[in-house]
Amino acid sequence: MKAKEIREMSEEQRASLLKETIEKLFKLRVQARMERLDSPSEVGKAKKLIAQIKTVQNEFKG
16 A cells, blocks of 8 residues: 555544554464464565554654
8 A cells, every 4th residue: 555545545444454453463463473374474564564564654643
């Protein structure tokens, strides 16, 4: 997902997406600890998406 797409979302949609992504990251980390993670790159993608969402949220606040 690109930053432009995140900027076009409403505040509620961004908050929902952030919550879902944080939950997904938690599940991926649990899987990684149990050595059952199919794609290790998913952890990095989730972290990047969380950072993008938080950055856009800060742009709108500031």
